[in-house]
Amino acid sequence: MTEPMSPERFAALAQAYGGIDRWPAELRTAGWHLAAADPACAQALAQAEALDFKLAAWTVAPPTPALRQRMVARRRRGWIVRARLWWSAIGVGTVLAGAVAGLGAAVVIGPERVAPRLDASVFESAGEEG
């Protein structure tokens, strides 16, 4: 079931989109019916199709195989760069993890081994002085 279309709407659609096969899909059936029934609509359609035909003369060369290959290669380069960054990140992460672990060890182990020695030296000096 398609809703009937007014000749005004038909003319507006032909003016905007051109031939009926270029119209929004849900409006095409009603458009074909009206074009067959109304000579004024048929004429508006013929005018629109003539412009479509004229516009079709503007052609653009397709991409060359070299351009296609460049685009694909660009993606591959992107993967390689990302892989390098990923490995670099692992390297940096490892170094940072080592540094953090070392600092942690210094914090955990340090007070037991370093601070007493420092205190001891202070106390030793105080003792010697006393």
Added chain:
Amino acid sequence: MSEADPDAALLARMAQGEDGAVRQLVGAKLPRLLALASRLLHDRHEAEDVAQEVFVRAWRQAGRWRPGQARFDTWLHLVTLNLCRDRMRRRRGVVVAEPPEQADTAPLADAALAAQAQSRAVADAVAALPERQREAIVLVHYQELSNIEAAAVLGVSVEALESLLSRGRRALRQRFAQEEGADHD
């Protein structure tokens, strides 16, 4: 957009690093995007640069693409259009004696020369339209986007899109009629 995105499966394969998916996407989209950029910029080299930039952005987005909003193809058109607009704006600041066009020095047969002249005449006519009308006609007539997709790319309602198309096509018809009248005089 209720319909499934026809590119969703391809994007998923691409996000997983499948080389064939990349080639397939380039094969499917490059001709369309290059045609869009060529028609908006009238310069093949610039159009190729734009297409390349669009694909670089597409590669970045592929893994993060969320289906169900806009179609991937619509998004590609939006990015292409915006990059072309940027270049057009930059170009306006530069005085160019002649619009850049590809020089083809190869000898052509009469029919090919006539076709080239007709193609050039239509290109010039579309280029003379106001920017929004030109974009609407390129997106709908040449790129064959649906009215909803083209309206989304242009950021307007479907009614506004139809108005842009109508005015653009009317201006083109008048121009061609004048040219034909001048030829007959």
